[in-house]
Amino acid sequence: MTTKIAIIGAGNVGGGLGATMSRAGFPVRFGVRAGTDTKALLESCGKDAAALDVTEAATWADVVFLAVPGSVALDVAKSLAPTLAGKVVVDCNNPLVWKEGPVWNPPAEGSLAAAIAAIAPGAKVVKGWNTFGAEFHKNPSQAGVPAQVYLASDHADAKKLLAEVAEKSGFRAVDAGPLRNASVVENTLEGQRAVVFGGGSGAGLAAAKRLAVDGAWTNTRDKGAGTYQALFCSGDDLWIGSETFLEWTEPDTVTDGGR
Ligand SMILES: NC(=O)c1ccc[n+]([C@@H]2O[C@H](COP(=O)([O-])OP(=O)(O)OC[C@H]3O[C@@H](n4cnc5c(N)ncnc54)[C@H](OP(=O)(O)O)[C@@H]3O)[C@@H](O)[C@H]2O)c1
Numbered sequence: 001m002t003t004k005i006a007i008i009g010a011g012n013v014g015g016g017l018g019a020t021m022s023r024a025g026f027p028v029r030f031g032v033r034a035g036t037d038t039k040a041l042l043e044s045c046g047k048d049a050a051a052l053d054v055t056e057a058a059t060w061a062d063v064v065f066l067a068v069p070g071s072v073a074l075d076v077a078k079s080l081a082p083t084l085a086g087k088v089v090v091d092c093n094n095p096l097v098w099k100e101g102p103v104w105n106p107p108a109e110g111s112l113a114a115a116i117a118a119i120a121p122g123a124k125v126v127k128g129w130n131t132f133g134a135e136f137h138k139n140p141s142q143a144g145v146p147a148q149v150y151l152a153s154d155h156a157d158a159k160k161l162l163a164e165v166a167e168k169s170g171f172r173a174v175d176a177g178p179l180r181n182a183s184v185v186e187n188t189l190e191g192q193r194a195v196v197f198g199g200g201s202g203a204g205l206a207a208a209k210r211l212a213v214d215g216a217w218t219n220t221r222d223k224g225a226g227t228y229q230a231l232f233c234s235g236d237d238l239w240i241g242s243e244t245f246l247e248w249t250e251p252d253t254v255t256d257g258g259r
Contacts, residue, residue: 003165006031006061008054008076013092014067015041016138017129022046024169031057055083063088063165065129070095070105070112077116085122088158092129094186106183113152113182126153126162127182129171140170150176150185 007018008031015030022028022045030038031054038051051057058064058080064087068076073093077084091113095106107115113127128151129137136147149171151159163173176185 002027003161004060004062005029005165006057006064007067008058008064008080009067010036010038010041010051011067012134013129013137014065016134016136017065017067017092018049019044020137020140021165021169022049026165026169029057029060031055055080058083058087061087063090063161064123065090065092066116067092067129069093071097073112074107074115074119077119081120081123084120087123088155088161089116089120089123089125090128090162091116091125091182094130104187106186110180111182111186113186114179117154117179124153124155124158125179126151126155126158127176127179127185128152128162128166131185146170146172148172148174150174152176152179152181152185154179 003026005018005021005026006029007014007021010018010030010032018028018030019041025046027048028045029049030041030051032038032051033054036051042049042051052060054076064080064084066073066076066089070093073091077089093112095104095112097103097105106112109115109118111127113125117123117125128149131150132147135142140147149162149166151162151166151173153159159173159175163175166173
């Protein structure tokens, strides 16, 4: 059975992601507010895409992506909580608010994803698709290799399903462990505000492997010398570290940034 995907929020992230997944063959429904013009977006999608009311879209779907401003993500999850029971819910959001610049404002639970899981206890919440810019939701291969998606969740079946959806849509899925790691996955974006890519034969992955890193790797858009952040995985543990490269292929110093 084809996985039915709802995207709540049809902005930079939701619009790009929905169009990408639709073109990959998934049936997609955008959950939008009344009066939203989705004509151009739907024209960029595959054949089975439509826009519905937010609750209608979530009700219809197997998997519900939340791609709304971080400041309203919890309100939206709360209003949809009964609808989300039993469904896979992907939290693409970051707890950023703007006060004369970006301010990191995580909820008391430590991450938006953990807070959403508390608000919607029947949902299988997964953190993911939040660590790269919206240009990669629109085109996962824009860096020349598939953008990596870090999936943190306590629901192994949900991560397995999303890994299949990710790979079919042109991303590379990385298991980021349990939901408690969502705070690290969210902080990755805050720490670097950069592009996540890897896989294939990239030098970054080679270096990461040499450092016994378990396949997860983040770096900046620029492949030159400099300090790069990386997500380090070991079993269920995940932490952010940084490495300084004198040249791209040779790790010079390694600094464990702690968990
Ligand atoms: N932009 C990025 O590069 C990027 C990258 C990674 C993660 N993120 C995260 O992804 C999320 C979305 O970012 P974005 O850049 O796509 O934002 P955006 O372009 O502003 O889009 C937000 C969407 O959410 C909708 N929305 C707002 N309030 C809503 C509500 N109460 N109920 C239902 N829908 C609502 C908006 O609809 P209206 O038009 O009706 O307001 C709009 O379609 C954020 O949490 C952000 O932190 C962004």
